[in-house]
Every structure is written in structure tokens, then in C-alpha cells.
Amino acid sequence: MAKKEKKEKKEKKEKKEKKEKKEKKQKKDKKNKKEKDDKKSEKRSKKRGDREVLRFDVSVCGDPSSIALYKNMVSTTTNLDGYQVQIDANQGTDQEGRIVDKTCDFFLCVYTVADRNTIKFLEQKIMPEVRDLNRKYAIAGLGVENRTGNNPNEASSTTASGLAGKYNCNAMELVACDGNQLAAGTAALYYALNPDVFMPQQATDQSSDEKKKKKKKKKDKKKKDEKKKGKKEKKKKKKQK
Secondary structure, eight states, X not given: OHHHHHHHHHHHXXXXXXXXXXXXXXXXXXXXXXXXXXXXXXXXXXXHTOOEEEEEEEEEEEOHHHHHHHHHHOOSEEEETTEEEEEEEEEOBOTTSOBOOOOSSEEEEEEETTOHHHHHXXXXXXXXXXXXXXXXXXXXXXXXXXXXXXXXXXXXTTHXXXXXXXXXXXXXXXXXXXXXXXXXXXXXXXXXXXXXXXXXXXXXXXXXXXXXXXXXXXXXXXHHHHHHHHHHHHHHHHHHO
16 A cells, blocks of 8 residues: 555656746747747848847736736737837746746736735745745836725835835836737836846937037037148248248
8 A cells, every 4th residue: 555655646746847947948948939039020120121129038926816817918019119019928926925937038927006905915925936036026016006095905105116126126017908018018017127128218318419519529620720731831832922
């Protein structure tokens, strides 16, 4: 009987290990495929002169209802500052708050503005797990448009800033009813973590304008110097006569 139990345990363990290996391989293959697709997309974009593609994977962590809200509402593709932003959002934690997806560019820890219980879940279950990973993460409050001010169960307007200070990370509240705004907010949090990844169009335009101004200034100075030189030469000729 004891031998049978040992055998069953061994078989279960082997099955579990096999399953984990399979999942790891699938995630690795998925990541490799994404990298290849990114390169292809970038080449096509350059050829056509389209918007540059910015693609990233995000593991959405939090209360299951908050994760579902995010995944159901976010636009997987949106245009932002001259870029085409593509978001691959995956469920990052299970119902107990355990992390189930680590193959991501950053962890988005979410709560629902209209439900204080999701903040408790976030602080008690999610944040300790995510912080232990020593990876990039940010916090997002979902459904800021639903804050009424007279709902005792909703998060206060200072919740995001309080969480940002407490967990030393970027945090903001996002509109959930508009998928493009939700995607743009996610991209803003991603950009804050990776400022070298892309530069907003406004900053690019300013940089371009500054270059033009410097060029014009240089040109004007050259003309001025040439005029001065010409006047000096004329004076010299007059003196020689």
C-alpha cells in the first residue's frame, strides 16, 4: 500500500514537472516569436514610412475582478505620439494572488477605483509578491470616471499617490471605459519605467525646432561676419588710394 502511494506521488510529481517544463517552453517560444515579429514589423514600418511600432508584454496583477476589467477593456493596439502601441496583456496572478506569469516587460498592479476591497487585496496579496521579484512594476487604478465622491466603498482621490509613495513606484488612475485611453495610460507607465524606449512626438518636435534655430543663428552670424569683412576690405582699398 505504501509502495503504491509512493508510486502515485512520484507520478504526480513527474506530471507536474512535465507540465511546468511545457509551460516554460511555450512561454519561451512565445517570447522568441514576439521578438521575431517585432523585428519584421519594424522593417515593414521603415519601408512603408508608417508609425514606429512599440510592443510590450504586461502581466496584470491584482484582484481577479480588476484583472478581468483591464483585460476586457484595454485596446491591444492604439496610436500615441507617432507610435503604434501594441499591448499584450496577460493574467499575472491567480485568485490567491500568486504570480503565474513572469514572462513580461513589466508588472501592472491594478485596483478598481469603485471597490476598496481590491486595494486591500492588492496590498495584502500582490505587492509583497511583486516586490520580491525585483522587477519593473507600476500601479494603476481602473475606472477613475466612476468616482462619485459619495460612494463609501470607492477609493479616495489620494489613493494612487499614497500607493506610489508607499511602494516607491509610478502610480496613476486610468479611464477604463475607453480602451484607447486605458492603453495610452499603460504606455505612459511603461514609458516612465523605460524612458529610453521611445520619445514622445512633442519632445522630438521641440528638439527638431531647436536644431533649426541653431542652424539659422549660425547662418545669420556667418552673413554678418562676411559683411563686416567686406566693409573692412573696402576701407583698406580707400586708404591705399
